[in-house]
Amino acid sequence: xxxxxxxxxxxxxxxxxxxxxxxxxxxxxxxxxxxxxxxxxxxxxxxxxxxxxxxxxxxxxxxxxxxxxxxxxxxxxxxxxxxxxxxxx
Numbered sequence: 381x382x383x384x385x386x387x388x389x390x391x392x393x394x395x396x397x398x399x400x401x402x403x404x405x406x407x408x409x410x411x412x413x414x415x416x417x418x419x420x421x422x423x424x425x426x427x428x429x430x431x432x433x434x435x436x437x438x439x440x441x442x443x444x445x446x447x448x449x450x451x452x453x454x455x456x457x458x459x460x461x462x463x464x465x466x467x468x469x
Contacts, residue, residue, distance in 0.1 A: 392417045398444070398467045407432040407444070410465075414446065425450040428458065435464065443467075 383391035392413050400406050411430045418427055428449040435443045443466040450459055 390421070394465065398465060402434050402444075407434075410444065410446070414448065418448075418450075424453050425459075426453060 381388065381391045381393065394410065394413055397406060397410050397413065410432045415427060415430055418425065428451060429447075430449075431447045433445045433447075435445050443464060446463045446465055448461045448463070450461070451457060452459065
């Protein structure tokens with residue numbers, strides 16, 4: 381949050397969540413944070429689904445796959461966006 385001057389609500393806490401241990405609660409919190417930010421700052425889409433999965437079975441791996449499915453407003457086309465989030469030291 382606070383990534384844009386004079387707009388303290390712009391941005392997210394995704395970076396802070398990447399430092400938490402991998403768990404189901406972390407994945408739910410991350411999906412919720414992404415959904416809130418998209419609803420607030422991207423009015424041109426309708427969110428269908430957001431899923432967060434771990435890309436590895438290793439505990440020390442801080443890499444998460446985020447799949448966002450949405451449709452643009454006034455369109456029936458389903459768009460799938462796949463993003464890999466990883467912690468950078």
